[in-house]
Amino acid sequence: MIGERARAIDRGLIEKAMIEGNAASTSIPAEPLWYKDAIVYQLHVRTFFDSNADGIGDFQGLTQKLGYLQDLGVTTLWLLPFYPSPLRDDGYDIADYTDIHPSYGTLGDFKAFLNEAHRRGLRIVTEIVLNHTSDQHAWFQEARQSRDNPRRDWYVWRDTDDGYRQVRIIFTDTEQSNWAWDPVSKQYYWHRFFSHQPDLNFDKPEVVEAIWEVMKFWLEIGVDGFRLDAVPYLVEREGTSSENLPETHAVLKLFRRRMDEHFPGRIFLAEANQWPLDVRPYFGDADECHMAFHFPLMPRMFMAIRLEDRKPIVEILNQTPEIPDACQWAIFLRNHDELTLEMVTDEERDYMYDAYAKDATMRLNVGIRRRLAPLLEGDTRKIRLMNGMLMSLPGTPIIYYGDEIGMGDNVHLGDRNGVRTPMQWTGGWTAGFSLADPERLYAPVVSNVLYNPQIINVDSQSRSPHSVLSWMKRLIRTRKTSRVFSRGTIEFVHPANHGVLAYVRRLDQEIILVVNNLSSRAQAVELDLRAFRGSIPVEMAGGNIFPRIGELPYLLTLGPYDFYWFRLRRL
Ligand code: NOJ
Ligand code: CA
Numbered sequence: 001m002i003g004e005r006a007r008a009i010d011r012g013l014i015e016k017a018m019i020e021g022n023a024a025s026t027s028i029p030a031e032p033l034w035y036k037d038a039i040v041y042q043l044h045v046r047t048f049f050d051s052n053a054d055g056i057g058d059f060q061g062l063t064q065k066l067g068y069l070q071d072l073g074v075t076t077l078w079l080l081p082f083y084p085s086p087l088r089d090d091g092y093d094i095a096d097y098t099d100i101h102p103s104y105g106t107l108g109d110f111k112a113f114l115n116e117a118h119r120r121g122l123r124i125v126t127e128i129v130l131n132h133t134s135d136q137h138a139w140f141q142e143a144r145q146s147r148d149n150p151r152r153d154w155y156v157w158r159d160t161d162d163g164y165r166q167v168r169i170i171f172t173d174t175e176q177s178n179w180a181w182d183p184v185s186k187q188y189y190w191h192r193f194f195s196h197q198p199d200l201n202f203d204k205p206e207v208v209e210a211i212w213e214v215m216k217f218w219l220e221i222g223v224d225g226f227r228l229d230a231v232p233y234l235v236e237r238e239g240t241s242s243e244n245l246p247e248t249h250a251v252l253k254l255f256r257r258r259m260d261e262h263f264p265g266r267i268f269l270a271e272a273n274q275w276p277l278d279v280r281p282y283f284g285d286a287d288e289c290h291m292a293f294h295f296p297l298m299p300r301m302f303m304a305i306r307l308e309d310r311k312p313i314v315e316i317l318n319q320t321p322e323i324p325d326a327c328q329w330a331i332f333l334r335n336h337d338e339l340t341l342e343m344v345t346d347e348e349r350d351y352m353y354d355a356y357a358k359d360a361t362m363r364l365n366v367g368i369r370r371r372l373a374p375l376l377e378g379d380t381r382k383i384r385l386m387n388g389m390l391m392s393l394p395g396t397p398i399i400y401y402g403d404e405i406g407m408g409d410n411v412h413l414g415d416r417n418g419v420r421t422p423m424q425w426t427g428g429w430t431a432g433f434s435l436a437d438p439e440r441l442y443a444p445v446v447s448n449v450l451y452n453p454q455i456i457n458v459d460s461q462s463r464s465p466h467s468v469l470s471w472m473k474r475l476i477r478t479r480k481t482s483r484v485f486s487r488g489t490i491e492f493v494h495p496a497n498h499g500v501l502a503y504v505r506r507l508d509q510e511i512i513l514v515v516n517n518l519s520s521r522a523q524a525v526e527l528d529l530r531a532f533r534g535s536i537p538v539e540m541a542g543g544n545i546f547p548r549i550g551e552l553p554y555l556l557t558l559g560p561y562d563f564y565w566f567r568l569r570r571l
Contacts, residue, residue: 028123032264034075034123035076035267035290035291035396036328036396037483038075038076039073039396040077040125040396040398041069041072041077041398042080042335042399042401043062043080043423044057044079044080044401044420045058045104046080047422047423048061048401049061049064049065049425049433049434050435050436051064053436054436055434055440055441055442056103056104056434056441057104057434058103058104058105058109059082059100059105059106059109059110059113060105060113062113063117066116066117067120070121070122072472073476074122075123076224077117077124078398079124079125079126079127081127081129082100082101082126083101084100086134087101088134088194089193089194089197090416090417090420091127092193093196093197095133095137096137096138097128097214110221114221114223123224123225124223125226127227128214128218128226128227129229129230130211130228130229130230131192131199131229132191132192132230134197135196135198139200140155143198145184147185147187153201154200154201154204155199155200155201156189156190156198156199157182157185157188160188163179164238166239167241170193170365171365175191175194175195180195180198192230199236202234202235202247202251208251212255215255219262219263219266224265224266225267225268225290226266226267226268227269227271228252228268228269228289229271231248231270231271232244232248232272232278234248243274244272244281249284252289253284253287253288256289267291268288268289268290268291269290269291269330270288270289270293271292271293272295273340273342275296275343276294276316276320276321277321279292279293279294279295280323283323283324283327284324286324289327290326290328291327291329292327292329292330293329293330293332294329294395297316298331298332298333299343299344300312302339302352302355302356302375303351305376305382305385305386307518308519309498309518310498310500310501312348313389313501317492318492328396331393331396332390332399332400333386333403334371334375334403334419337367337416338363338365338367338368338369340366341353341367341368342367349366352368356375361412364416369411369415369418369419370418370419371402373407373408373451373456374408374409378406378450378451380406382561383468384468384471384561385516385518385562387472387475388475388563388565389501389563392503392565393490393503394489396486397479399472400419402423404468405424405456405461405469406456406468407424407451407456408446408448408456409451413443417443421446422445423458424445424453424456425457426458427453428453429445432457432458432459478540478541482507482567484507485505487507488505488510489507490505493527493528495525495527499517499519499523500517500519500523500525501516501518502515502527510567511567512566513527513529513566514564514565515566517558517559517561517562519561520560521560522558524555524557527554528553529549529553529554530551532549533550534548534570535549535569535571536570537566537568537569538566538567538568539564539566540566546566
């Protein structure tokens with residue numbers, strides 16, 4: 001009797017927990033280096049799917065779409081900030097680190113989402129914006145009360161606005177200074193981004209502890225890792241650029257040590273928009289961040305395909321230092337921000353603006369606010385080639401939501417909102433994103449002639465084996481057949497034809513040869529493959545066998561923007 005009652009109570013509790021989404025997070029089989037083999041999909045809860053017809057995407061909606069993401073073949077989702085926020089920087093202005101923005105649901109909804117994602121084998125990476133808070137955060141509200149408030153020096157204050165003169169301004173289109181006047185406490189406060197985003201003061205141990213508490217909160221709930229926003233700027237010092245300082249690295253190493261100790265298997269992904277040599281220290285001796293974005297590679301992929309020349313890609317990868325075995329670059333074509341042109345020379349920037357943003361409305365800060373498909377003129381051959389390189393160059397690839405169907409943008413929406421429009425699921429008025437009236441949506445669906453939902457949507461592309469979406473699924477599936485892509489070395493082949501980018505990826509006995517035609521015209525190329533004499537190239541998409549490699553240069557012909565992945569089979 002008692003046993004039965006206890007069981008019934010247990011059942012009741014479990015059901016209640018399930019309903020509230022509080023069941024302990026189902027875990028995915030442990031694989032310490034999972035992030036190296038991951039295929040990441042970046043999305044914003046707000047933009048993905050609206051479950052309650054209020055015009056705003058939410059966690060319940062996202063949970064309903066997990067099947068789609070699983071079917072696409074991605075293994076990890078990176079979610080943009082979903083915390084309470086005045087949304088003046090789309091959530092990167094956090095007002096409360098340990099809750100969910102009411103528009104997106106509740107903490108219970110988040111936990112239910114996380115459980116369901118884990119059940120499907122998908123890992124979840126969330127955002128920790130640690131450099132700054134919103135000016136609406138309780139910490140800042142307290143800090144500005146008076147100069148002797150105990151939280152005062154959680155932020156960086158000065159009587160004048162002439163400190164840290166060597167520090168550059170990042171949002172050049174909006175901000176004139178990194179200091180802003182606080183009329184309440186009558187001093188200036190320091191901010192690297194918008195003036196409503198005061199920088200936290202990481203010289204204060206209490207701040208470090210407070211951010212660690214935030215990390216712990218989400219790690220205990222079960223998230224698999226954090227993208228660490230804007231990491232180069234944590235600490236500032238007079239007379240320096242206040243970027244990448246040793247003190248900043250010390251803070252990150254401390255967080256890493258604690259995370260490893262209490263939550264092994266979780267990861268940090270560093271957002272450091274810097275040159276490869278300056279990013280290298282963020283990996284430390286495999287004791288700082290597990291991954292870091294490779295910012296300079298991205299614009300060079302766009303340069304190479306436009307110049308029809310491999311040089312920009314080869315050059316930057318040759319300048320990229322080795323990283324510890326347990327670390328990994330994160331590579332991408334587009335993301336939620338402008339296509340940043342900070343990591344190029346002035347000449348290269350002029351070239352990129354001329355090639356990809358002739359119209360001034362397409363430009364923002366030091367970059368271009370357009371999506372992948374419009375940047376590539378909707379040319380599906382180029383979309384495939386760029387994704388083919390994304391999936392075969394060294395690193396963990398990140399797909400920006402909507403790019404798997406070639407979604408368009410709306411450069412007239414202001415700031416970076418043009419690349420954050422509702423996901424296009426169907427050909428309906430709201431693109432199947434929401435049951436609300438179109439005018440209620442948080443942002444209008446893309447409506448131009450080339451990319452409106454009637455033309456570009458998941459539903460129609462799912463029905464055609466030849467769509468970009470179906471092709472992306474095959475590409476991802478092929479990539480997953482080998483760890484060479486995620487863990488192998490790269491060596492370039494140097495054919496005389498510069499329109500062709502060829503490289504060999506190698507892991508132990510496994511060798512894959514990748515050949516990309518960056519040009520708009522058919523090309524013949526002769527590759528020196530003598531090192532692989534006797535091997536037989538097997539083309540990975542179709543499984544066809546190509547002629548055996550011999551002593552002579554290996555001749556291949558490729559149509560415009562064609563590419564091949566060959567597994568080299570030794571007989
Ligand atoms: C980097 C984020 O990617 C960007 O969207 C944001 O505006 C800045 N950090 C400031 O938080
Ligand atoms: Ca909603």
